[in-house]
Structures are given as structure tokens and as C-alpha cells.
Amino acid sequence: MAPSKTKAALYLLLSLTLVCSSLQINKTEFPKEKVTVNTEGEKWGYVTVRPDAHMFWWLYRSTNPKGSTNVPLVLWLQGGPGGSGTGFGNFQEIGPLDVEQNPRKTTWLTEVNLLFIDNPVGTGYSYVDNDKAYTTDLQQISADLLSILKIVMKVNDDMSTVPFYIFSESYGGKMTAGFSQVLYKAVQSGDIKCNFKGFAMGDSWISPVDSTYSWGPYLYVNSLIDRTQLAQLNKTANKIAELAASGKWVNATAEWSALEDEVEASTAGVNFYNIQQWGGSENSSQMTGRKSLSSYERALLRHVGVLQKDDLAALMNGPIKKKLGCIPAKVMWGAQSGMVFTKQAGDFMKPVSDIVDTLILNSSLKVVVYSGQLDLIVDNLGTEAWVYRLAIADQFSKAKKEVMELQGIPQAFVKVAKNFEYYYILAAGHMVPSDNGPAALMMLKRIVGK
Structure with missing residues (x-):
């Protein structure tokens, strides 16, 4: 075997041996009445994507009565860069439990399987062994995400055939655009087994x-x-x-x-x-x-x-770390997040609207943008500015604006032009699922339900 192939095989073997799983939540950690019921299980683990770079993933199987293999898989990518999906996205936005470990009424787990990855490496439970292993640009981030997703799909083979979507928030949307381009090409070339259907960029740092x-x-x-x-x-x-x-x-x-x-x-x-x-x-x-x-x-x-924040950090470095059982003792959740942010300084302000444009025009993917009405950091004005420069802008401009209501009260508006959708979420800021959970859940159902 050639040296490069030998090294690749060794990394694959190491990655697989780092997988640690649980088919149910440890009831000594969380009271029975606070555990999501009817779940088929969870699995989590580490993947060594490069020398000295270790990424953590956490899969929740859907509680939907149809069964986990009959509903889509959603990968959630948090922002920052340096924000933890396994922490913030999971316990403060869309996961089955909140920070107090109470059931979330608007969890996305009722509709889809959820995959959280602490990305870029150094975020959350992901960690590097030395300073040179951090990523510095979107290309490196996308390559790492492809590496970890390949392993996740191998150890959860039944998830490789269900419809796969990426949902994101803030800088996570920028990473989603870049990764979607890389993943789409990998799927087309047969480099990864994944039923990739689309991606959604929430209040995202695109331009x-x-x-x-x-x-x-x-x-x-x-x-x-x-x-x-x-x-x-x-x-x-x-x-x-x-x-x-x-x-x-x-x-x-x-x-x-x-x-x-x-x-x-x-x-x-x-x-x-x-x-x-x-x-x-x-x-x-x-x-x-x-x-x-x-x-x-x-x-x-x-x-x-x-x-x-303090309450989430205490949860992740206490009960959750103990529950997971495979987090190295030296790893503190979030300890390297600041360096993750700093290392992206040269890439942070670069736009990726051209990537979004290309994927709308040259792929079969559903491309989604959603924007919280009350957000400042990525407000609707700034988002529409680049959207109306897309090749599909004229069709989008002429598209009918639909209203999404809950019990007769408008929750959002949506416009659709071919494979592009734009959701204007009312009564929500930057963190749409946290601010308006019902609207976010309605949006999810519409996007993955078609």
C-alpha cells in the first residue's frame, strides 16, 4: 500500500475507534420525566480529520412515528465562528432538551434526525493539539466537514440514504454555502454516499x-x-x-x-x-x-x-461531558473557541454570494435563505442587497409573497423562485429558533416536506 493510502487508512481506523455511542440517555444524569421519549437513540464520537485536528459529532434519531429512516437528516452548523452546535444549537435552539434539561416543545427532532458537529475544529468539544491545526479559511473548513461527514455516514449507514439537508445560523451560513458546494461535487463524483437535497442559511454572513x-x-x-x-x-x-x-x-x-x-x-x-x-x-x-x-x-x-454563556458552559463541562464519556479530560467545552474566531480574521469579511448564485443555477439543490425581522448583525436589508444581485433576482422579485400563519396569526412570509426560497421570519432576531420556535418549526416542515 502506498504511504499516502496507508496514512489515510490509519486515520480512518483511528476515527472509527473514537466513536462512542449511547442508545438512550443515562437516566442517572437526567430524571426519566425529562428524557425525550420514543427516541431510537443517539450516537456520538470523534473523527480525526487531520493530524492534530479532532472533530466531535452528535447524532439524534428522530422521534417521528414514521421512524428515523423514513424522515430526513438535518445537519446544524452554528455561527461565530467558534459557536458550538452540540451546545447552543442543541440546548438553546432545536434539540430535544433545553439548558435546564426540560423537553423543548418546538424541537426539530419530532420531524427530522439531527446531526450536530462542533465546527470549525477547536469549537465546542472539537479540539486541536497544536496551534497549526486550526483552520484559517472556508476551504479548510469545508474539507474538514467533508472528512467528518464521510465517517459519520459510514458508521450510520442507514442515514446515508435519507434526504440530507444542512441548516445553519450566522457565520454557519457562510460555512454552509462553502461546504454545500464541496459536498455537492463529492456526491456527484461518488466520493461520499449522501442523499444531499438542500441547505438553508439563517441570518447568515454571506456578504x-x-x-x-x-x-x-x-x-x-x-x-x-x-x-x-x-x-x-x-x-x-x-x-x-x-x-x-x-x-x-x-x-x-x-x-x-x-x-x-x-x-x-x-x-x-x-x-x-x-x-x-x-x-x-x-x-x-x-x-x-x-x-x-x-x-x-x-x-x-x-x-x-x-x-x-455561564449556564450552558456549566452544563456542557459538567453533566453532558460526564454523560458522553469520551471527551478527553484535558478538553474543556468552548476553551478553544476564541482562537477559532481569531484564526478566521483574514477570511471573515470575504463574501460567498457567488457560491450561492452558482448552486442556485447549477445544482438540483433547494437553496434557502431565512431572516429574522429583529436581527441587526445580519438584518434583512443587508441580506436582500446581495439576493437582488443573484442571477435569479428578476424571477424572485416577481414571485408572489405568501404568508405563513399559526392560529390565524402571521408568523412569516415566504417567496419562492425555482429552487430558491426566502423566509422572512416575524417576531425573531438573529437566533430564529430561540426567538420564534413555532415559526422555525413551520419553516423546517415546509422545506424538508416537499
Whole structure:
């Protein structure tokens, strides 16, 4: 066997030996009445995707009466970058239990199988053995995701034939776009066995310059800034655009974080994830000395700290770590997330709208965008800016806007043009499933049900 093939085989063997599974929740950890019933089980494990790079995955089989092999599989990718899907996405958005370990009424597990991957490597329970193993761009992230998904599909072979969708949030949407392109090609070439059907990008960082340009106008029309402040925010947004146009991506990222400081100062600290709230973005244990932090360090707290607040961190590093049983003692959930965020500084402000455009035009995938009405960081204004530059823009513009109602009350609007769908979710900010769980569940059913 050639050396490269030998090395690949060794990594595959190591990955398979790191799988650890459970067919039911450990009832000594969680009282019986707080355990999701009728589940066929869970499985989780590690995959060594590269030397010194270990990624964690967690699969929940659906509680749907049809059975887990008769409903789709949804992969959830969290944002940040550095936000944990096994933690935040699972226990604060769509999983069967909340942070207090009570059943979630709007869990997606009733409709689909759920796969959470802590991505990029270093996020959540995923970890690296040295600094060189972190990813620095979308291409590396996508390659790692393909590597881990190959193993997950091998050890859960019955999941490789059910319809497969990727749902995401924030920076997770950017990663989803890049990974979807890589995965689609891998499926077409036979490199992976996966029934890939589509992907959904929620409040996603697809065109960062468009998003930052929109902050001033969005805050202004919502009475959160005056005209003088609007002019100042637009001035900084123009500077970000100039840096991006010059290819000075690290500088553009630094200026983006400075613009966030300006927004906070101008609005008395409006919450970037929901404009009807103030503050609440940081982990309280990280607040000491906040004023002495750099603008970039404060941005890290806003966008990674919010995804691993004290109560969730205590759960993940306590009962859940004990339940899983295969997390190395040296690994603290979320401990490397800050470095994950920092390592992407040169890629953070780069757009991926061209990838979305290509997949709409040249694939059979369902391509979905959804946007929370009250989100600031990726508001609807900024999202529509790049959507209306897509090749399908004219058809999308002419598409009929439908209303989605629950008990006679509008929850969302949706427009569809060929294989492209756009959901405008009402009464929700950046974290749509957390803010409006019923609407998010309705959207899921519509997307995977057709």
C-alpha cells in the first residue's frame, strides 16, 4: 500500500475507534420525566480529520412515528465562528432538551434526525493539539466537514440514504454555502454516499460588506440613531468597503469590529441579535476588564461569548461531558473557541454570494435563505442587497409573497423562485429558533416536506 493510502487508512481506523455511542440517555444524569421519549437513540464520537485536528459529532434519531429512516437528516452548523452546535444549537435552539434539561416543545427532532458537529475544529468539544491545526479559511473548513461527514455516514449507514439537508445560523451560513458546494461535487463524483437535497442559511454572513452597510439605515428607521449618527456609521461602513475592495481583509475585519463599538455607543448598547433588547451579548464570567479590551476582543465576546454563556458552559463541562464519556479530560467545552474566531480574521469579511448564485443555477439543490425581522448583525436589508444581485433576482422579485400563519396569526412570509426560497421570519432576531420556535418549526416542515 502506498504511504499516502496507508496514512489515510490509519486515520480512518483511528476515527472509527473514537466513536462512542449511547442508545438512550443515562437516566442517572437526567430524571426519566425529562428524557425525550420514543427516541431510537443517539450516537456520538470523534473523527480525526487531520493530524492534530479532532472533530466531535452528535447524532439524534428522530422521534417521528414514521421512524428515523423514513424522515430526513438535518445537519446544524452554528455561527461565530467558534459557536458550538452540540451546545447552543442543541440546548438553546432545536434539540430535544433545553439548558435546564426540560423537553423543548418546538424541537426539530419530532420531524427530522439531527446531526450536530462542533465546527470549525477547536469549537465546542472539537479540539486541536497544536496551534497549526486550526483552520484559517472556508476551504479548510469545508474539507474538514467533508472528512467528518464521510465517517459519520459510514458508521450510520442507514442515514446515508435519507434526504440530507444542512441548516445553519450566522457565520454557519457562510460555512454552509462553502461546504454545500464541496459536498455537492463529492456526491456527484461518488466520493461520499449522501442523499444531499438542500441547505438553508439563517441570518447568515454571506456578504459582510452589504450587512455592515445596512446597519445605519436599519437602526435609523427603527428610531435607534439620529441623522448625525447615521452619517458617522455610514462613513465607517464605507471605509470597510474600501478595505475589502483592496483585498485588505484583516484590516476590514478590524474595522468591522470598530464599527460595532460605534453602534453600541450610538444606541446605548442595543443587542446585535435582537434590536428590542439591550446588552446580553457577553458571558458574565468574561466581563471583567471589558473596557480595557481591544475592539476585536469585544467583538469576540459579542459573537462567541453569547453562544457559551455561564449556564450552558456549566452544563456542557459538567453533566453532558460526564454523560458522553469520551471527551478527553484535558478538553474543556468552548476553551478553544476564541482562537477559532481569531484564526478566521483574514477570511471573515470575504463574501460567498457567488457560491450561492452558482448552486442556485447549477445544482438540483433547494437553496434557502431565512431572516429574522429583529436581527441587526445580519438584518434583512443587508441580506436582500446581495439576493437582488443573484442571477435569479428578476424571477424572485416577481414571485408572489405568501404568508405563513399559526392560529390565524402571521408568523412569516415566504417567496419562492425555482429552487430558491426566502423566509422572512416575524417576531425573531438573529437566533430564529430561540426567538420564534413555532415559526422555525413551520419553516423546517415546509422545506424538508416537499
